[in-house]
Amino acid sequence: MYSSRIPIIREGDLVFFRDATLAYCAARRKGVPFHLNAPEEALGLARWLGLEFEVGEEGQSLTVPADGSTLPTKPLASFREEGFLGQTLFSALVRSSYGPDEEGYFPTKSELGFYFDEALLRSGNARWDDEYLEECQQFFFEELTPAELLEESLNRLPAEMRERAAPFQNELLGVAFLLGEQSSSLQPLSGFFRDLLNSRKEEAFRPLLNRVEQWDADSLEGAWKSLDDSTRQNLQDSFLTSHPGGRPSQLLLALGRNLLEWKAGL
Numbered sequence: 001m002y003s004s005r006i007p008i009i010r011e012g013d014l015v016f017f018r019d020a021t022l023a024y025c026a027a028r029r030k031g032v033p034f035h036l037n038a039p040e041e042a043l044g045l046a047r048w049l050g051l052e053f054e055v056g057e058e059g060q061s062l063t064v065p066a067d068g069s070t071l072p073t074k075p076l077a078s079f080r081e082e083g084f085l086g087q088t089l090f091s092a093l094v095r096s097s098y099g100p101d102e103e104g105y106f107p108t109k110s111e112l113g114f115y116f117d118e119a120l121l122r123s124g125n126a127r128w129d130d131e132y133l134e135e136c137q138q139f140f141f142e143e144l145t146p147a148e149l150l151e152e153s154l155n156r157l158p159a160e161m162r163e164r165a166a167p168f169q170n171e172l173l174g175v176a177f178l179l180g181e182q183s184s185s186l187q188p189l190s191g192f193f194r195d196l197l198n199s200r201k202e203e204a205f206r207p208l209l210n211r212v213e214q215w216d217a218d219s220l221e222g223a224w225k226s227l228d229d230s231t232r233q234n235l236q237d238s239f240l241t242s243h244p245g246g247r248p249s250q251l252l253l254a255l256g257r258n259l260l261e262w263k264a265g266l
Contacts, residue, residue, distance in 0.1 A: 001027065001032045001033040001034065001035060001057070001059035001060065002023045002024070002026055002027040002032065002033075002034050002035070002059050002060050002061070002062060003023070003034070003035040003036070003037065003057060003058050003059035003060070003061060004016075004019055004020035004023045004024075004034075004035075004036055004037070004061065004062075005036075005037040005038065006020055006036065006037070006038035006039075006042040006046070007038075008042075009039060009041045009042050009045070009075065009076075009077065010075055011073045011074065011075055012073050012075075013042075013075050013076055014071045014072060014073075014074070014075070014076055014093065015071055016042075017042075017045070017046070017049065017076050017089075017093060018064070018071060018093040018096055018097060018126070019062065019064050020036060020038075020046060020051065021049060021051065021090060021093045021094055022062055022064055022093075022094065022097065022098060022121070023061065023062040024051045024052070024053065025094065025098075025109075025112040025113075025116040026062050026116055026118060028109075028112060028113040028116065029112065029113060029114070029115070029116035029117075033054055033059070034051070034052065034053045034054070035053060035054045035055070035056060035057040035058070035059055036051070036053040036054070036055060037055075037056055037057075037058075041077075043055065045076050045077060045080070048080060048086040049076075049086045049087075049089060049090045049093070050086055050087055050090050050109050051090075062118070062121075063121075064097055064121060065097075065121055065122070065123040065124075070125040070126045070127075070128065071096060071126050071128055072128065076089065080156075082185070082187065083185035083186040083187035083188075083190070084133075084137055084185070084186075085137060085140050085141065085144075085152065085186070087108070087109070087140050088133065088136050088137045088140050088141075090107075090108075090109060091106050091107050091108065091136050091140070092128065092132065092133055092136055094107040094112065095107055095127060095132070095136075096126040096127050096128045097121060097122050097126050097127070098116075098120055098121050098122065099120050099122075100120075101122070101127065104135070106135075106136050106139050106140070134184070137184050137185070138184045141180070141183075141184045141185075144180065146173045146174075146176045146177040146180060147173060147176075149176045149177075149180045149186075149189065150169070150172055150173055150176040152186055153176065153186050153189040153190045153193060154172075154190075154193065156186060156190040157190060157193060157194055157197070161193070161194065161197045164197050165193065165197055172193070175189070175192065175193075176189060179192065207227060207231050207235075208223055208224065208227065208231075208235060211223035211226055211227070
């Protein structure tokens with residue numbers, strides 16, 4: 001079996017997560033167990049990356065010849081907070097020290113389970129750049145289904161908010177689809193759900209709902225235009241600040257009347 005150790009969660013931990021990710025790929029390729037020794041927070045980040053492991057036990061370590069000093073000092077948790085996908089960082093960590101040195105190479109966990117070759121571990125400085133990270137995020141973001149996008153977004157929220165959202169998965173799927181088409185980060189969608197599920201903001205919907213005659217796009221658009229400027233601005237500030245340019249009628253229509261009635265206390 002292979003094993004890795006992640007002793008710290010702070011600046012510079014990308015080196016440890018990179019080494020653990022590569023060791024995990026080697027274990028998958030050879031069909032042997034992978035064990036990870038790390039504090040609980042690091043185990044959570046490893047699961048977010050998509051690593052599958054047993055906790056504890058020592059095994060064979062993968063020798064990674066690349067120089068980790070060129071990896072960013074920013075901790076892995078910061079990338080998660082910025083709305084990156086775990087698979088984006090998985091791909092970036094693999095690519096930093098492994099595989100062909102070419103544009104558009106986005107290594108995935110599934111393919112590396114078949115094709116990982118330790119001979120492709122690169123010596124010298126690790127390869128990492130912000131442009132690649134953005135391209136990689138866009139690539140994986142476009143591959144997500146609305147259900148996967150919804151799950152990724154809700155997983156960033158506190159547990160009690162996820163529980164509050166549970167009865168409304170079908171309605172929220174529509175929002176995930178609409179916002180997912182216009183973004184390449186989880187931040188706008190997670191922020192929208194956070195605001196929506198915050199009970200202190202429920203009154204913000206009432207002035208709009210009181211003007212909706214029937215549940216269709218034209219009625220919503222008309223209701224929105226009939227509001228005074230200050231009320232519209234309050235709604236924008238309460239619910240759409242995390243997605244500038246979003247059309248309120250699109251977002252509200254996707255939510256479904258049942259969810260809005262629940263939120264507005266009607």
